[in-house]
Amino acid sequence: MESTLSPELTEHLEAARARASAATSNEDLRAIDRDYAGKGGVVAGLLAAIPTLPPEERRDAGQGANRLKQAIAALLDERRAELEADAIAEARTGKGFDPSLSIPAPARGSLHPVTSVTRELEDIFTSMGYKVLDGPEVELDSYNFERLNIPADHPARDMHDTFWCEVTGAERDSRMDLLLRTHTSCVQVRAMEELAPPFRVVVPGRVFRQESVDASHEHTFHQMEGLVVAEGLTVGHLIGAMKTFLREVFRREIEVRLRPGYFPFVEPGFELDARCPFCPKPGAGCKVCKHTSWVELCPCGMVHPAVLAKSGIDNEKYTGFAFGLGLSRLVMLRYQIDDIRHLMGGDQRFLSQF
Ligand SMILES: [Zn+2]
CATH class of the missing domain: 3.30.930.10 (Bira Bifunctional Protein; Domain 2)
Known part of the structure; x- marks a missing residue:
């Protein structure tokens, strides 16, 4: 893409690249973005100058300005990723911490x-x-069976394959029989x-x-x-x-x-x-x-x-x-x-x- 830029635009791009390489924070990158792609920035200036050009040059000038804008956005993205990777590496070693860096959104759960x-x-x-x-999920035998008309010897108990709980320490008493x-x-x-x-x-x-x-x-x-x-x-x-x-x-x-x-x-x-x-x-x-x-x-x-x-x-x-x-x-x-x-x-x- 850069090879298709005119010498003037290439110069802008290289200047932007030099600034991005020197940038050390997201704030620096945002400033570069403002200077080139923002209101009153370099790209806006190029676009504003188009009506003053001879008609046959206007199309190329417009396309060139857009290509410059894209190329700068790409190089800023690249530098932003580098800075993030550096910050993560630094954080792992306990050095440096940039609170302005964006972090991936945490995954949200959903209802079962x-x-x-x-x-x-x-x-x-x-x-x-x-x-x-x-x-309660741990229940007394009397509530789960007895008082629902299912006494101890009732065949309906066989329909329920029951998990019984072992009650330790308590005196053995059928009224205390616990189950799930x-x-x-x-x-x-x-x-x-x-x-x-x-x-x-x-x-x-x-x-x-x-x-x-x-x-x-x-x-x-x-x-x-x-x-x-x-x-x-x-x-x-x-x-x-x-x-x-x-x-x-x-x-x-x-x-x-x-x-x-x-x-x-x-x-x-x-x-x-x-x-x-x-x-x-x-x-x-x-x-x-x-x-x-x-x-x-x-x-x-x-x-x-x-x-x-x-x-x-x-x-x-x-x-x-x-x-x-x-x-x-x-x-x-x-x-x-x-x-x-x-x-x-x-x-x-x-x-x-x-
Ligand atoms: Zn059906």
């Missing part, structure tokens, strides 16, 4: 997909009048203890199962429990709540269906399926719903009267419904993630996509 979906669902349920509750909660349902019991009906709560949280890990099973995953206790609640209210929730999530009406399901703490118990929201046409079937056009959404049901009674709620007066949303599953559905292990895997390449 489970966190974003949890917050979104919390907003939806809050707008429906629900309270968001929290509970296998579902968020234990917070139902805590809610019934603490709140007087009528109430509506949701409980997002981590749960743990001793599973063989594969693409659809993890030892640690997320659920969101819901519990509503009031006078005169029926299965119709449960379906209404689920349909409202789905309408908020997908911004349109979603058909649901109930299949019988067995969970000791609800009676009757159901599996709630939703019409697959990802099918190209309703009922068409797609990869997400495995071509059935339905996706399993959550186990749910009317709270078993015995569960209400165990927490001191008058089961003659009050009824309740409960549902257990698979949060991890919803996140996978939402973002079309096909392997649950990504969620807790901590792989930056996965997480940085959100």
Whole structure:
């Protein structure tokens, strides 16, 4: 580029180069930039002189001035990089420090997909009048099983491969049996203890199962429990709540269906399926719903009267419904993630996509 400059412009360029070589800070470089490319600088002067030139020289003069400007910008960039490299080298040896040097912007993180979906669902349920509750991840046997109508010899315990905690130092006492909660349902019991009906709560949280890990099973995953206790609640209210929730999530009406399901703490118990929201046409079937056009959404049901009674709620007066949303599953559905292990895997390449 420089070879195409006229002798006069080359002289300007060499002068600028000499000053840049002598520069020791970004401030020096900015001064050179001002003197050549700034208002009233050398390039501006050259451009201003063009109208005084014979017409046949004007085009070359204009192009030459622009080339000079580019050449100076390039040499200033080059010198700036040199100065930065020098400063880094000096900083490593502990000598010299130029606070005016620019530094690369720090990489910013983003919310984990489970966190974003949890917050979104919390907003939806809050707008429906629900309270968001929290509970301990290390839980007592009585809250996780006993008071949810799952006594020690109940076969339903086999469905939950439980991580038990070893309690040392304490006297052996079955009331002190600790475990990592296998579902968020234990917070139902805590809610019934603490709140007087009528109430509506949701409980997002981590749960743990001793599973063989594969693409659809993890030892640690997320659920969101819901519990509503009031006078005169029926299965119709449960379906209404689920349909409202789905309408908020997908911004349109979603058909649901109930299949019988067995969970000791609800009676009757159901599996709630939703019409697959990802099918190209309703009922068409797609990869997400495995071509059935339905996706399993959550186990749910009317709270078993015995569960209400165990927490001191008058089961003659009050009824309740409960549902257990698979949060991890919803996140996978939402973002079309096909392997649950990504969620807790901590792989930056996965997480940085959100
Ligand atoms: Zn589908």
